[in-house]
Amino acid sequence: NSSLFAALLLLPVLFESVFSISFFLPVNSRKCLREEIHKDVLVTGEYEISEQANTKTNLKITDSSSHTLYSKEDATKGKFAFTTEDYDMFEVCFESKSPMGTGRVPDQLVNLDMKHGVEAKNYEEIAKVEKLKPLEVELRRLEDLSESIVNDFAYMKKREEEMRDTNESTNTRVLYFSIFSMCCLIGLATWQVFYLRRFFKAKKLIE
Numbered sequence: 001n002s003s004l005f006a007a008l009l010l011l012p013v014l015f016e017s018v019f020s021i022s023f024f025l026p027v028n029s030r031k032c033l034r035e036e037i038h039k040d041v042l043v044t045g046e047y048e049i050s051e052q053a054n055t056k057t058n059l060k061i062t063d064s065s066s067h068t069l070y071s072k073e074d075a076t077k078g079k080f081a082f083t084t085e086d087y088d089m090f091e092v093c094f095e096s097k098s099p100m101g102t103g104r105v106p107d108q109l110v111n112l113d114m115k116h117g118v119e120a121k122n123y124e125e126i127a128k129v130e131k132l133k134p135l136e137v138e139l140r141r142l143e144d145l146s147e148s149i150v151n152d153f154a155y156m157k158k159r160e161e162e163m164r165d166t167n168e169s170t171n172t173r174v175l176y177f178s179i180f181s182m183c184c185l186i187g188l189a190t191w192q193v194f195y196l197r198r199f200f201k202a203k204k205l206i207e
Contacts, residue, residue, distance in 0.1 A: 019114040024107035025096050027055055032093040037084050037116055038155060044081045044120040045092075050109040051076055055098040057108060063088045081120075087155070118145045 025031055037043060049057050061070040061080065069090070070080040084090070092112065098105050118141060127137045 019116075020112070022109065022111045025049075025057065025094055025110050026107050027052070027096050027098045027100065027105040030093060030095040031110075032091050033112070034089055034091050035114070036087070036089050038151060039084055039087045041084045041116050042081065042120045043084065043090075043114065043116040044079070045112065045114040046079045047075065047113075048077045048111045049075060049094070052098070052105050052108055054100050055096060055105055055108065057110075058095045058097070060093050060095070062091050062093070064090075117148050 019035065021033065023031065047059065056074045057076075059070070059072045059075040060068060061082070062068055065088075069082045072078060072080075075094075092114070094110055096108060121141075121144065123137050123141055126132065126140065127134075132140065
């Protein structure tokens with residue numbers, strides 16, 4: 001039962017680490033896919049784009065700062081890999097260009113498979129290099145997966161602390177602003193009282 005529970009717990013992590021999609025890309029158009037990925041995570045991908053006459057498709061992967069992580073002009077089929085330097089939003093863009101014009105060329109079929117974290121590592125290659133037995137490879141994979149889960153929980157805890165600090169800071173500012181506003185209202189009311197008192201005295205309505 002405990003092993004079944006552990007397997008069910010790991011399933012969401014595995015699904016989140018694998019991203020596969022197929023879509024049609026109209027000529028002279030641009031489609032982008034975005035995904036948030038943690039820091040120091042290996043990302044690998046494989047793509048295939050159906051070829052069309054007089055059509056060139058470019059592939060570009062950037063981060064939120066517009067730094068290019070991978071770029072390929074006239075892309076048809078290939079692989080890419082990079083390691084994230086920080087937690088960020090990454091964008092994968094396919095852009096189709098053709099002098100024929102929209103509607104005169106059939107849409108291109110784009111297939112994209114992306115993996116990151118544990119699923120992106122080539123454990124068969126690791127086993128060959130380090131001469132690991134099948135059981136040792138599986139233990140290494142589970143160790144990496146456990147580390148990934150721990151990092152995810154640490155990140156969520158950090159975000160929760162940041163949000164709590166932000167809420168506390170906001171509450172403190174609201175409190176100070178409320179006190180300041182109350183002092184201003186009290187000062188204004190006091191000034192009005194003295195002003196009206198002097199006005200009525202000047203008109204000799206009161207002594």
